[in-house]
Amino acid sequence: MTEYALEVEHLRKTFGEHVAVDGVSFALRPGGSLAVVGESGSGKTTTARMLVGLERPDSGRIRVAGRDRSNAARGRATRLARAREIQMVFQDPYLSLDPRVTVAACVEEPLRLHFAMTPAERRARRDELLARVGLGEREADALPRRLSGGQRQRVAIARALATEPKVLILDEATAALDVSIQAQILDLLAEIRRDTGVGYLFVTHNLALVRHVADDILVLYQGRVVESGPTRDVLTAPEHPYTRLLLHSVPRPGWDPAGIAADRRALATALRKTPPAPAPDRASERRSVTP
Amino acid sequence: MTTRLLEIENLTVRLAAGKAARPILDGVSLHVERGEAVGLVGESGSGKSVTCRSVLGLLPEGSRASGGVRVDGEDILTMSSTRLRDLRRRGVSMIFQDPRASINPMRRIGDFVAEGMRAGGVPQKDALKRAEELLESVGIREPRAALRRYPHEFSGGMLQRVMIAGALAGGPRLLLADEPTTALDVTTQAEVVSILTGLRAERDMGMLFVTHDLELAAAICDRIYVMYAGRIVEAQSTEGLFSRPRHPYTSGLLAATPRLESDQPPHGVPGRPVSLAEAPSGCAFAARCAHARPGCTEHEPGPREIDGAQVACLRAEELIHD
Numbered sequence: 339m340t341e342y343a344l345e346v347e348h349l350r351k352t353f354g355e356h357v358a359v360d361g362v363s364f365a366l367r368p369g370g371s372l373a374v375v376g377e378s379g380s381g382k383t384t385t386a387r388m389l390v391g392l393e394r395p396d397s398g399r400i401r402v403a404g405r406d407r408s409n410a411a412r413g414r415a416t417r418l419a420r421a422r423e424i425q426m427v428f429q430d431p432y433l434s435l436d437p438r439v440t441v442a443a444c445v446e447e448p449l450r451l452h453f454a455m456t457p458a459e460r461r462a463r464r465d466e467l468l469a470r471v472g473l474g475e476r477e478a479d480a481l482p483r484r485l486s487g488g489q490r491q492r493v494a495i496a497r498a499l500a501t502e503p504k505v506l507i508l509d510e511a512t513a514a515l516d517v518s519i520q521a522q523i524l525d526l527l528a529e530i531r532r533d534t535g536v537g538y539l540f541v542t543h544n545l546a547l548v549r550h551v552a553d554d555i556l557v558l559y560q561g562r563v564v565e566s567g568p569t570r571d572v573l574t575a576p577e578h579p580y581t582r583l584l585l586h587s588v589p590r591p592g593w594d595p596a597g598i599a600a601d602r603r604a605l606a607t608a609l610r611k612t613p614p615a616p617a618p619d620r621a622s623e624r625r626s627v628t629p
Numbered sequence: 630m631t632t633r634l635l636e637i638e639n640l641t642v643r644l645a646a647g648k649a650a651r652p653i654l655d656g657v658s659l660h661v662e663r664g665e666a667v668g669l670v671g672e673s674g675s676g677k678s679v680t681c682r683s684v685l686g687l688l689p690e691g692s693r694a695s696g697g698v699r700v701d702g703e704d705i706l707t708m709s710s711t712r713l714r715d716l717r718r719r720g721v722s723m724i725f726q727d728p729r730a731s732i733n734p735m736r737r738i739g740d741f742v743a744e745g746m747r748a749g750g751v752p753q754k755d756a757l758k759r760a761e762e763l764l765e766s767v768g769i770r771e772p773r774a775a776l777r778r779y780p781h782e783f784s785g786g787m788l789q790r791v792m793i794a795g796a797l798a799g800g801p802r803l804l805l806a807d808e809p810t811t812a813l814d815v816t817t818q819a820e821v822v823s824i825l826t827g828l829r830a831e832r833d834m835g836m837l838f839v840t841h842d843l844e845l846a847a848a849i850c851d852r853i854y855v856m857y858a859g860r861i862v863e864a865q866s867t868e869g870l871f872s873r874p875r876h877p878y879t880s881g882l883l884a885a886t887p888r889l890e891s892d893q894p895p896h897g898v899p900g901r902p903v904s905l906a907e908a909p910s911g912c913a914f915a916a917r918c919a920h921a922r923p924g925c926t927e928h929e930p931g932p933r934e935i936d937g938a939q940v941a942c943l944r945a946e947e948l949i950h951d
Contacts, residue, residue, distance in 0.1 A: 377814035516901075517885045587818065588844075589822075589844045591867065591871060595826065596826075599824075
């Protein structure tokens with residue numbers, strides 16, 4: 339059996355009466371790239387937060403590199419070990435960097451926390467990480483407010499890579515950037531994946547983006563997986579009406595927003611009568627669609 | 630010659646003396662005809678929002694503007710404040726990006742939609758009746774009950790519809806939409822856009838649609854202006870812009886946009902977008918441009934007409950980008 343970088347089975351999370359995530363299962367190969375797509379309220383962000391331990395699942399399993407992390411971490415050593423394996427890059431680089439901490443100190447912090455390094459080793463590693471994301475000495479000394487959005491997101495990526503994670507979660511990590519900058523960051527991410535073998539979990543609503551960055555795709559709707567499989571197959575021949583709706587919603591010339599609006603209402607009505615069933619196991623290995 | 634619905638001519642805006650003194654817009658000219666949907670596309674700092682807001686006379690504090698911004702021939706920049714208020718109430722409306730930041734959370738939806746009508750002297754009862762119709766026209770369920778609700782009871786998409794209803798209350802001839810769907814989900818975006826385009830056609834309004842998303846602008850607009858560093862660098866019909874972009878920045882933007890139907894991976898434009906204040910002399914895009922020549926940094930290229938397209942590039946005739 340191959341060992342997955344990340345394996346999730348029957349994940350479930352409720353907030354009071356509301357079921358945010360319901361029976362979500364998927365797996366990510368080492369060095370693979372999986373996109374979790376859906377609109378707000380689909381459970382994609384809650385899923386990501388459970389993976390990094392910001393939320394505790396009600397039930398289900400999460401394994402990273404074969405090690406179970408479904409239960410709360412006991413002790414500092416376990417917590418740190420878990421944090422090393424999965425890191426996250428957040429959407430808004432204006433909120434996710436401490437405005438009072440220089441870029442250099444920001445990237446050194448995880449190094450200090452996770453590794454026993456001499457100051458010289460740490461500085462060397464920090465410079466290596468910053469160079470990796472295309473930042474130099476001038477940026478290293480700067481505070482975040484002196485940096486552009488794209489540069490800030492590079493800092494966030496360098497900081498996340500500092501612990502040499504198996505999996506990087508990118509929660510709408512390029513959504514706040516200008517398109518010309520977004521493409522630069524995507525190039526950088528592709529290069530890093532090729533060189534380091536880190537696996538990516540993209541959390542996004544942008545299907546056009548997914549088309550170019552993810553090997554596999556998982557479509558969430560109302561907390562459940564409605565369709566999954568290789569990105570190319572799912573996007574060229576979507577089988578679930580919700581996936582089709584998402585695809586049609588991507589603006590392009592000759593776009594028919596009125597038709598989409600009608601489909602959306604029809605889908606909401608249909609699914610109110612029969613909500614999507616929980617998806618079968620290990621969805622991302624093959625095509626799978628929930629009727 | 631009939632007057633145009635909106636005509637911005639050679640608009641230059643700069644923040645006046647003091648520490649923050651800097652130019653924001655430089656010689657922006659654009660127009661919107663009656664019933665026409667026009668896109669204004671650019672990245673952060675390009676000046677697209679400042680341009681859009683200038684039509685309502687909403688210029689940044691402490692700024693000086695020269696040039697002309699005319700709505701039906703009347704110049705906004707020299708208009709009396711009474712006349713401007715009247716125009717904002719009835720002639721020109723604006724839809725902002727984030728409905729939660731633009732609608733007063735302490736007041737009921739009915740009050741928000743009816744506010745302009747009340748200010749114009751419409752009796753409360755009639756104004757609320759009209760507000761109810763407007764809410765219905767933007768697809769709010771149970772509009773009568775909605776009048777008495779508060780903004781927090783609505784989702785982002787529903788609240789954006791409320792904003793549209795409010796914008797339509799004065800029966801405007803011109804609708805300004807500043808990134809009206811950026812804060813919304815893709816499926817919700819489609820719905821809001823369909824309402825917006827439907828109502829625009831029905832009421833024969835002109836629309837200036839400001840967005841950073843070229844694909845979205847293409848899906849909605851007849852013509853598109855592309856802005857970079859406080860200047861318009863290209864203006865063309867939507868088909869023309871996509872099939873034959875003339876300015877290297879436009880083709881860079883097109884290449885950077887991930888596409889569903891294309892195998893081409895998105896290509897970044899090196900460097901980052903600059904604002905007019907940071908822009909060097911000559912063409913502001915030259916530093917990021919693969920086609921730049923020494924001459925590009927010396928002269929600022931003025932807009933020229935080539936095959937029906939307005940392009941501000943020294944090499945516009947030589948370059949055809951595919």
